[in-house]
Amino acid sequence: MLDRIRVGSAPDSWGVWFADDPVQVPWRRFLDEVADAGYRWIELGPYGYLPTDPVRLRDETARRGLSVSAGTVFTALHRGPAVWDATWEHVSRVAALARDTGARHLVVIPSFWRDDRTAERLEDPELTPEQWRLLAAGTERLAREVRDAYGLEIVVHPHADTHIDTEEHVTRFLDATDPDLVRLCLDTGHYAYCGGDSVRLIETYGERIGYLHLKQVDPDVLADVVARGTAFGPAVRQGVMCEPPRGVPALEPVLAAAARLDVDLFAIVEQDMYPCAPDAPLPIARRTRAFLRSCGA
Structure with a gap:
């Protein structure tokens, strides 16, 4: 039933958020352990965490039986043409490494509207109509140029504390963008964190789902996070994201809907x-x- 779903993991599941941070697991240990855990696909994580020489990275992954599924970039396309050059410089580095290591996808995460460590508000959490227009147009341009230059498909990742987060914002974004260019990386944990129903999104916008991140949230911790207005970074340190099957959403129906x-x-x-x-x-x-295998994945 789930034979068309390819399961992998990512540096994020090893506590890796930054290219270089002494509290993080070293990259060789990550590669050793992700293979030992039974995964065969990985993402690149933050650019510079894994080797950026594609020949070296292909050798390191291949000898552990691993392959790369995607790279990840952060963008602020709602700010318009003024940020394009800096965005493209960043995207180009990641896209080239993703392509040269055999990946076919680039996960695009919108920028945070508040600092994910301090909770300082950086921007208004609601975009203006003009900013929505700029976001849609910029994402379509990015999709075209990444496809033409690197042969990759972008998948936009709704994320807590960004402007593409809730069901209302996700559907507005989908309705404003070309389905032939722009699809989603549906992160089940982030979508639940922001009040969304992953199964309903898959059933309603199935043709727009291009990639999945499997994640769960602890509903009790989430209730406290929402009540206190806690920013995403401190919420993670509080344990808001939890090991399946201890949280929500249930992953069996999500995988069944995706299948x-x-x-x-x-x-x-x-x-x-x-x-x-x-x-x-x-x-x-x-x-x-082991849990995902018990679900048939």
């Missing part, structure tokens, strides 16, 4: 855990992989 689309999809496990003890990720990763 009904009858398309090839990556489903990459991402349990935000920054920062975490270095020995914490591997046992969780092994249990999560």
